[in-house]
Amino acid sequence: MRAKTALRLAWRDSRTAAAKFAFVVLAVAVGVGSLTGVRGFSRAFRGMLLKDARTLMAADLSVRVFELPTPAQQRVFDTFTERAIGRTWITETVSMLSAPQLAAPILVAVKAVDPAKYPFYGHVDLAGGGPLPAALEGASVAVSEDLLVRSGLKDGAVVKLGTAEFTIRGVLTYEPDRMSGSVNVGPRVMLTRANLERAGLLQEGSRSSQRFLFKFPSGQADAMILTARKELVGVFPDAVIADYRETHPLITRGLNNATTFLSLVSLIALVVGALGVAMAMQSHLQQKMDAIAVMKSLGGRSSQILQIYLLQAVLLALAGGAVGLVLGAGVQKAFPILIRNFFPIAPNVEFEWVSIAEGLGLSLLSTLLFVLPPLLEIRQIKPILIFRRDMEGVPKSWGEWWVEQRASLGAGLLICLGLAGMASFLIDANWRDAARVGGWFVGGLIGALVLLAGLSWVLLRVLRWVVKVPGLRLPALARHGLANLYRPGNRAEAVLVAFSLGVMFTLTIYLLQSSILGQISASAPPGMPNVFLINITTADRDPVTAFLKTAPGVEGDVVINATAGGRLKSIDNVAQSETNLTGPAKRFLRARTVTWSREMPPQTQVVEGKWWKDGTPKEPEVSVLAEPAKILNLRVGALTEWELSGRRIYARVAAIHRNESVRPGAGAEFVFSPGALDSVPMLYFGAIRVKAAQISQLQKVSFDKFPAITVINLSDVLDRVQEVIDQVALVVRFISAFAILAGVIILASSIAGSRMRRVREVVILKTLGATRAKVAAIFSVEFLLLGLVAGVMGSLLAVAFTNVLLTRLLDAKFQFDWAPNGIAIFGSALIAMLAGWGASYRILDQKPLEILRDE
Amino acid sequence: MANPVLHPAVRVRELHKSIATATHTVDILRGIDFDVPQGQFVAIMGASGSGKSTLLGLLAGLDTVSRGSIQLDGEEITGLNEDSLALLRARKLGFVFQSYQLIPTLTAEENVLLPAELAGTAGSVGERARTLLNEVGLADRRDHYPVQLSGGEQQRVALARAFMLAPPILMADEPTGNLDTANGAHVLELLLNMNRKEGTTLVLVTHDPQLAARADRRIHMRDGVIVSDES
Structure with a gap:
């Protein structure tokens, strides 16, 4: 059979199943959308980092170290000066800022610059619009807006930093190289190097980061940069060196890790979607068994029929991929909003061929892998089915079973390998590491699927047992609703697996996040430190020790x-x-x-x-x-x-x-x-x-005695950590929610797939006198139970996984919390109810006679 | 290569069919022997459960035999695998079912075209399909789906489909069994006319004596064996 004929037959078969296949397209689209959104944004972000590399670095080349240059390093700098290469020196450190009106000093990120040269590229924006040199002139500093918000200080206020007093004379709204900086804990205080020295913050023993920015003579940068970089690598073996021809290595590393992680989360959504496609295809083929038997009796070979349905799957995957690409563009648009606190930037959303090919390729591959088992069943459909259905009950020998099942087992193996391949492809690492992590990911995923399948089997049987418990008189509506879970073609187990996988994943992320934060903020296993002192000089070491030994609290x-x-x-x-x-x-x-x-x-x-x-x-x-x-x-x-x-x-x-x-x-x-x-x-x-109540007092006294020493209250850092983790968790939850969405689509698809059976049931119930409300109640019980069971399964496994991850990998303690689990379970029930009624609300309007007449 | 002059259209020898269920084995056919010469119209008769439909299914290679031999047009089919049987059906067999067995998602014309498409037949298959639909009186219903056609009309589409590739042998299983008298008679006339016109060997399963009376030969079955074979 020619491909054109197969395509025509596939199309004819699809057109009467448009509604069913719309769910399939959506299920695929959700995974593809999430995946292409993540990867598209990552590409756009990387592109922007490269395009704006000079501005983001404020230089052509930068070197970052944690020590002052040695004479050998200084000599290299001097040769640069001889070659007319511009240089400016930035020092970043953390310190304490105090003011008479503040109850306790505030942790700030200090940045010393030479305003005459800094920045080489880009611009520093001040709220009033004035120039940076004017704001840093004399004994003045510029601060970021969050310092004023947090402290209640005003522009023009006098503050104490280290041992010196300064006047705030500018509010920073933008620094080009904020992302490339190394110290981002706390609000920014920018000052000149002379003022930094006056504050006494750069003593021997102070922890600070030194960044040297270089600007090459215009027109010669490309030619000079390679040599200059080589020389710098020679004398700064441990420095982070970056130039404008590449993206910043630290940001790139973070971006790569985040992209890999979020891609794998998206892959879960894609897998859930593909499971839905497999379910839909299986139910479709079951409905087509007679048609397939007829085709076989008319001379159609299994391979030809397989070709028809394979093409159908390809068309569906491509359609899902295409819709997913559009959805992915939306996800890309949403990302800048999600991370705006860290990166106040918005890369352009562009459709690139790589993203399109990647999205369509992955949707095609995942769909084909998962439809393989149902498609292989086509071979088992005998044309004699038209005459005798009792053939199905014939027992088979082990040999016959093996011959029939070996292809399915092969398909299962292929699915595992294909998934591992996809995961490895999405992991940004060398092939060996990618294959290893990919293997673990797929192993974990398959393990979770098997566990969920087993759990759903058990829970459904428990429910069935509950209905039959002698003496337990459940209300009729509840009994009907429960019985509906076993409706032929309902596929409750598969729906539960798909839905609960999404719930499990999202809840695990939340539980991990809250457990880790809870652990840190409780701070504290007794005896663990909750205050850190940094920038202690050699000279201060003994006096500080003595002070702390007698300090109250x-x-x-x-x-x-x-x-x-x-x-x-x-x-x-x-x-x-x-x-x-x-x-x-x-x-x-x-x-x-x-x-x-x-x-x-x-x-x-x-x-x-x-x-x-x-x-x-x-x-x-x-x-x-x-x-x-x-x-x-x-x-x-x-x-x-x-x-x-x-x-x-x-x-x-x-x-x-x-x-x-x-x-x-x-x-x-x-x-x-x-x-x-x-x-x-x-x-x-x-x-x-x-003691928690005496930390502020200690900070104040310490600041008076040792103003250059930074006393960090763990809970202040925790606020910042909380912000960071919240932001990261928000992004992860946003992406993992796609897995839930895919599960919901599958649930809706399954309910829509059993529409005809439901219609007949409604008609019979109505004919027998059931009111509309009673029928609605029966269905509601069914949907609620599905959601509740999925929620319970997801919650159980999330708790188990979080427990294992915390105790085995993170060496932390797990504490069970009812609230998030309860919300997950009841939220799932609500979502299932909405999805169920969304897919079947019209059924209630069915007039009995219309159906009975047709029968 | 089979020779239509030397070989009967159908040759059956010592045919047995048993089905093993979970508890016991049921012998549906227990040693069947007969030949059908080329161009003959044979009616296979018997009560429900006599094994006649199973026999027809085996003749068409839709199921595997337990023992015995079946030759279609001189070609032994019992040892063939599923794909070879499918190819053989495409080449040599037409089929008319009691319950029409039209593909519900295809229009009347698309249903008629299906055997040609499965066989990969090129050329003016569309024209042939329309001619056949015209012959069965459904030229104006070719774009209709099975659900939009009456039982009689559906069976007429099935007839057109069966003749689409001009098969040398046609198998029919109670072709009028689901139709009322008038429609049944109409479909039967069409079947016999087309059979005559195309020169097809016709093996028809029925329990209707009036229909069987129109056949060249009548084989009676009971409990899986032939009890009479009369011309």
Whole structure:
């Protein structure tokens, strides 16, 4: 049979099933829409990052480090100046801002710039419209609007930052490189470098990020940038270096991760939709069994008939894909609204061929994979069906069963492989990682589907059992409604699986989000720190420790940790660069954080060697955490060579240790002996527990005594964390809601598919005297039960998954909360009710005689 | 290659058909033997449950035999796989069912065209379909769906469909069984006229003695065996 003929027959078959297939198209469209929306936005965002790279970086090239340049690095900068390459230096740090009218100091993100040069590209906008140099002139600063909103301060107010006082003389409404910056905790305070130094915030031991922006002579940027970048990579091996020819690496990494995650969430919606297509196709083929038998008796081969329905599936997938592309454009439009707090930008929504091909390709692939099992059943339809239906009951031998089922089992395997392939395709990683994660994703998804199928089977049987319990007199309407769940062709189990998968996923996201936040904000397992002190200088270390030990409200130990950053250069004179570290182990080739300690940190256990005792060992020593020791093959007695802030340090491994503590700073990988790091500039931070009511007081007193030290109240950071998590969760929920939508469409499709049976039932009920209200009540019970059961299943599995994820992966505790689960269950019932009546409300208007006459 | 002169249109030898249910085995046909020469009109008669419809289904290769042999136009069909049987039906068999078996989603003309489309027949199949519809008196109903046609009209469409590829053998299962007397007579006349015109071998299952009386030969069945075979 020619393709044209098959297409014609497929079209003829489809035109009388338009309503049924409209649901199929919608079910496919939902998944495709969500997927193309996510990926289209990601592409548009990436395109915008590239197009506006100069503005978003405020430069042609930028280098970001956490230390001041060494003489060697400075020399490279000097050669740049000789080549007429413009340079400006930005320092970002966090600090405390105070004012007489404030009850407690506020955590702010400080940014020191040279307003004469900054920004090289783009512009800084101030509320009054004035120039930036004027706003930063003299002892003045510019602040972002949220600081004024949060503190109640006005433009012109006098504030104290570090040890100096400043006047607010400008309200920042836009900075071009805000996204490329590194310190975005708290409102912005912008000032000149001279003022930053005057505030005393840049002492040795302060934690700050240095960004160097470069502008190349116009017309020569392309030619010069490659050489300049090479030179910079040579002297700044640990820096984040970006130039305008690429998207910013940090933003790109975040974008890639987010795109991968949301794509996989969308794939769930696509799979739910494809399940719906498979269900619809199976019910369609069941209705067409006689027609297929007739075609076979007229000389049609199984392969020809399969071709007809395969083409039909292709047409449906393409139609669903096309509608999905339009829906995807809407999703793309919605994204900027969802993330506007972080990225106040709106990339252009453009239909690209790649997105179109990807959307149509994935819809086609998922649809074809899932319709394969029902299509293969065509081969089992015997033409003799026209004469004898009792053939169906004939028992089959194992051999016959295997011959019949092996194709279906093959199709099942193909579905798993196809899904893993699609997931791997959507994961932005090398093929090995993509295949691994794709495999896990599909394994989890299939596992969830099997679990849900089993659960729905059990729950439906429990309901059936309830109806039959002797002595239990359920109202007639409830009995009818319950019985309807087993109506032939109702496919309650499949509907429940599809619907509850969406509920489960969305609820899991919510439960994870609320559990993690709840955990952090309760802050607090007793004894865990809730106040952090940063930017402690070496000179301040002991006075701060003494102050904290006597400060009111401080509970437990006062621990000030010392850290420094640097690289492990060699082990026993074998250079690290020559070792074959792969995967996550490669992190040991980059800069690591090290510390020193006299005593063994709490909850530490030496598994090999000995901790130094009583004072300073003769030679520098180091104790290594067990995991890195294993990866680096470090043994006790090995000689390690380090480069720490430009200083070369040699230390022999004295011990290998384990640490069970979750206290910040406790899990240091490399702990040096006292005196070993004396020549290295250290960063100090403290983590203490303070009675909640006395935190503000501590901040105020600390600010008066040590104005350059930043005292961070965990709950302030949590507000920010909450905002971030809420925003992320909103995006995830938005996308995961598509899975629910796909489930709802399947539910509606299934109800619409059983319309004829319902019509006959309504007619009989009405003929026997049932009122319209009674018939409506019967159907309502059915829809409500479907929704409730789906909600219960989704909720049960969401609780189980969240529990496993929290306790096994995140090392957190799970606490059951009735409210979200109750909302999910009753919300599902309500949605099912709406979808059910949406698909069948006209049935109630059916006049009995019209149907009875036809019969 | 089968030779129409040397071989009968249908040859059946020692034909058995049993169906195993969950509890027991039912023998529906228990050793059937007969030949049907080319061009003959044979009526297979018997009460309900005598096995006549099963026999017709087996003759058309719609079901597998338990034992025995069936040759259509000299070609043994019992060993053929499903696709080969389908191809054979497309080439050699026309079918008329008691309950018409039109595809409800196709119009009258599309139903008639279906065998040609399945066989991949090129050329003026549309014209042939319209001619056949004209012959059965439904030229003006060709765009109607089965649900818009009466029983008699539906069976006339089924007749046109059966003759679409001018098959050498036509099988008919109670073709007038679902029709009233007038419509039944009309359909029968059409069937016999078209059969004569196309020179087809006709195997017809019926329990109607009046219809059977029009046949060249009558085979009576009871409990799965032939009890009489008269010309």
